[in-house]
Amino acid sequence: xxxxxxxxxxxxxxxxxxxxxxxxxxxxxxxxxxxxxxxxxxxxxxxxxxxxxxxxxxxxxxxxxxxxxxxxxxxxxxxxxxxxxxxxxxxxxxxxxxxxxxxxxxxxxxxxxxxxxxxxxxxxxxxxxxxxxxxxxxxxxxxxxxxxxxxxxxxxxxxxxxxxxxxxxxxxxxxxxxxxxxxxxxxxxxxxxxxxxxxxxxxxxxxxxxxxxxxxxxxxxxxxxxxxxx
Amino acid sequence: xxxxxxxxxxxxxxxxxxxxxxxxxxxxxxxxxxxxxxxxxxxxxxxxxxxxxxxxxxxxxxxxxxxxxxxxxxxxxxxxxxxxxxxxxxxxxxxxxxxxxxxxxxxxxxxxxxxxxxxxxxxxxxxxxxxxxxxxxxxxxxxxxxxxxxxxxxxxxxxxxxxxxxxxxxxxxxxxxxxxxxxxxxxxxxxxxxxxxxxxxxxxxxxxxxxxxxxxxxxxxxxxxxxxxx
DNA sequence: CCCGGCGATATGCCGGCGATATACCGGTCG
DNA sequence: CGACCGGTATATCGCCGGCATATCGCCGGG
Numbered sequence: 001x002x003x004x005x006x007x008x009x010x011x012x013x014x015x016x017x018x019x020x021x022x023x024x025x026x027x028x029x030x031x032x033x034x035x036x037x038x039x040x041x042x043x044x045x046x047x048x049x050x051x052x053x054x055x056x057x058x059x060x061x062x063x064x065x066x067x068x069x070x071x072x073x074x075x076x077x078x079x080x081x082x083x084x085x086x087x088x089x090x091x092x093x094x095x096x097x098x099x100x101x102x103x104x105x106x107x108x109x110x111x112x113x114x115x116x117x118x119x120x121x122x123x124x125x126x127x128x129x130x131x132x133x134x135x136x137x138x139x140x141x142x143x144x145x146x147x148x149x150x151x152x153x154x155x156x157x158x159x160x161x162x163x164x165x166x167x168x169x170x171x172x173x174x175x176x177x178x179x180x181x182x183x184x185x186x187x188x189x190x191x192x193x194x195x196x197x198x199x200x201x202x203x204x205x206x207x208x209x210x211x212x213x214x215x216x217x218x219x220x221x222x223x224x225x226x227x228x229x230x
Numbered sequence: 231x232x233x234x235x236x237x238x239x240x241x242x243x244x245x246x247x248x249x250x251x252x253x254x255x256x257x258x259x260x261x262x263x264x265x266x267x268x269x270x271x272x273x274x275x276x277x278x279x280x281x282x283x284x285x286x287x288x289x290x291x292x293x294x295x296x297x298x299x300x301x302x303x304x305x306x307x308x309x310x311x312x313x314x315x316x317x318x319x320x321x322x323x324x325x326x327x328x329x330x331x332x333x334x335x336x337x338x339x340x341x342x343x344x345x346x347x348x349x350x351x352x353x354x355x356x357x358x359x360x361x362x363x364x365x366x367x368x369x370x371x372x373x374x375x376x377x378x379x380x381x382x383x384x385x386x387x388x389x390x391x392x393x394x395x396x397x398x399x400x401x402x403x404x405x406x407x408x409x410x411x412x413x414x415x416x417x418x419x420x421x422x423x424x425x426x427x428x429x430x431x432x433x434x435x436x437x438x439x440x441x442x443x444x445x446x447x448x449x450x451x452x453x454x455x456x457x458x459x460x
Numbered sequence: 461c462c463c464g465g466c467g468a469t470a471t472g473c474c475g476g477c478g479a480t481a482t483a484c485c486g487g488t489c490g
Numbered sequence: 491c492g493a494c495c496g497g498t499a500t501a502t503c504g505c506c507g508g509c510a511t512a513t514c515g516c517c518g519g520g
Contacts, residue, residue, distance in 0.1 A: 023310075023472070049502080059474050064503095065298060072302065074390065081481045081502055096388045099341070100334070107333045158326045160304065160401075164394060171390075253504070279470075289506050294471090311471050311513045 024058050029066035031056060036075050036086055037174045047076055047084040073167050075174075089175060091227060097171050098220040102213050104165055105149070109196065109212035110205040112155035120155040124197050127151060131194055138180060141190070146173070148193055152212075155200065172219070179226035188218060254288045259296035261286060266305050266316055267404045277306055277314040303397050305404075319405060321457060327401050328450040332443050334395055335379070339426065339442035340435040342385035350385040354427050357381060361423055368410060371420070376403070378423055382442075385430065402449070409456035418448060 022030075032052065035041040052063050067084050070076045078084045116124070127148055149169055153162040192215040199208040252260070262282065265271040282293050297314050300306045308314045346354070357378055379399055383392040422445040429438040 025472080059472095061473050061475095065295070068295060068298075069302065072299065074393075078503090080504085081479090083502070093390075096390050099337075099388055100391050100394065103333050103337045104330070107329075111329070158329055160323075160326050160398075161330050163304075164330065168390070255504080289504095291505050291507095308471090309513095311469085311511080313470065 024062040025065040028052075028056055028058060028062045029069050032063075032066050033070060033075065033170070036070070037170060037177060039174070039177050041086050043086050043174075043178075044088045045086050047086060049084065074171065089178060091224060093171075094175055094220060094224060094227065097168060097175075098216060101165075101168050101172060102216045104161065104168065105152075105216050106209040106213040108152055108156040108158075108161055108165060109200065110209040111158060111161070112152045113200045113203050113205040113208040115157045116155040116200055116203075120151070121201060123151055124155070124201055128194065128197050131190060131197075134190075142173070142176060145189070145193070148197065152196075152200070175223050175227075179223055182226040182229070189215065189222075192218065254292040255295040258282075258286055258288060258292045259299050262293075262296050263300060263305065263400070266300070267400060267407060269404070269407050271316050273316050273404075273408075274318045275316050277316060279314065304401065319408060321454060323401075324405055324450060324454060324457065327398060327405075328446060331395075331398050331402060332446045334391065334398065335382075335446050336439040336443040338382055338386040338388075338391055338395060339430065339438040341388060341391070342382045343430040343433050343435040343438040345387045346385040346430060346433075350381070351431060353381055354385070354431055358424065358427050361420060361427075364420070372403070372406060375419070375423070378427065382426075382430070405453050405457075409453055412456040412459070419445065419452075422448070 032041070032047075041047060047067065049060070049063055049067070053060060056063070067076060067078065071078050071084070075087055076084050077087050112120070127144075130144065130147075146169070149165070153165050156162065192211060196208060196211045196215060199211055262271070262277075271277060277297065279290070279293055279297070283290060286293070297306060297308065301308045301314070305317055306314050307317050342350070357374075360374060360377075376399070379395075383395050386392065422441060426438060426441045426445060429441055
């Protein structure tokens with residue numbers, strides 16, 4: 001153990017050493033994506049590349065790459081020589097996204113139930129513990145929901161499925177932010193989460209899948225109701 | 231009509247002006263993707279950016295963008311300052327990909343059965359007609375299979391599902407190319423196609439989904455068998 | 461035999477150039 | 491007088507090639 005070099009010393013040219021290394025493209029992608037999801041960049045708005053460039057204090061290339069990535073994820077739409085716009089939202093897209101999510105999340109829940117390891121079980125029990133405390137506000141609830149779904153994606157042990165679901169989840173997340181002010185009923189959602197996680201812990205794939213499908217479908221119903229009343 | 235400038239003169243620096251306009255990025259993406267799928271760039275091999283640059287006679291940016299896109303689709307893996315490699319294939323990935331495809335393609339088939347329009351029906355009948363002729367060689371069969379699946383994606387009337395399935399189909403396509411020399415049994419596949427399309431034409435969602443699931447599962451079994459015997 | 465420095469290579473990022481599509485605006489015709 | 495039309499101005503994009511940097515492989519020295 002002669003070459004004891006602490007990684008923190010040699011890396012970190014600047015300040016941020018969050019978890020792992022972030023290329024500027026990745027950083028730009030995450031930050032712009034967050035702005036879109038949280039509606040800081042509202043649907044339909046023009047994404048001003050030059051403005052982002054000075055706000056994020058980086059060059060054009062990383063931003064270009066981030067926008068392209070977002071375009072492939074259907075979060076922005078790039079019109080040649082017109083500009084890049086945040087994708088608009090509508091009931092139809094909500095339905096289309098949910099259509100896929102119901103099937104995919106359901107299958108992920110089933111796989112998670114069938115495959116989850118001891119480590120997964122520990123993480124899931126922790127999630128259940130946090131759930132029993134209850135969420136103070138809606139944003140806290142969103143974080144919980146996000147953590148639960150991500151855990152299930154991981155437990156499904158399928159990296160393809162995981163990354164696909166991650167993208168669809170983000171699309172849904174934006175819709176949730178859209179109706180954040182409306183107090184959508186979410187007590188049920190919490191209970192569904194508990195039932196869902198318990199089904200996974202019990203290794204009951206059928207029940208996990210069914211519960212997840214109900215959960216996602218119910219989510220759509222709530223969002224849709226809040227959307228149409230706007 | 232004073233400014234009569236023929237478009238062919240100013241555009242078309244090279245030769246290919248296929249259908250529609252291709253940006254160089256798109257062109258690079260399609261060509262590199264094709265090379266990967268057809269194993270012209272074999273799994274695990276290093277993707278030499280400079281070589282591609284001179285072979286495609288374009289700059290670095292389009293190639294970079296194409297490679298990033300391929301990386302997000304898990305067709306290449308980019309290791310910082312090491313190089314970009316074509317993603318390796320293994321039985322596990324085949325299983326993981328199929329796992330998602332079974333569910334997604336099945337659902338797409340169901341949706342297609344429920345939603346297909348008159349225009350779709352015409353296209354599907356044409357596909358059935360081509361099928362009755364029969365495929366001469368295996369590559370012809372691949373093209374048929376591809377056309378059928380794409381038609382179903384379109385008929386499902388869900389652009390999100392369509393683009394997701396497109397990506398998974400390409401991942402599977404490469405696996406097919408991998409075992410192309412092995413004469414996998416495919417008579418069944420053709421019959422399945424016929425049954426599948428007929429179920430869709432009949433508007434029988436349940437049967438369409440079930441047939442598609444069988445089809446995709448059977449596909450995996452054949453590929454797997456050919457893969458392990460290598 | 462092991463270690464440390466050096467060259468080679470590929471990447472991430474940058475800023476600029478030419479091209480292009482839109483918007484605006486003044487002139488002209490109905 | 492109003493509407494249309496052609497030309498110009500502008501903003502944005504696609505693409506380019508270069509620079510700085512990080513990593514690996516090699517080779518000579520200890």
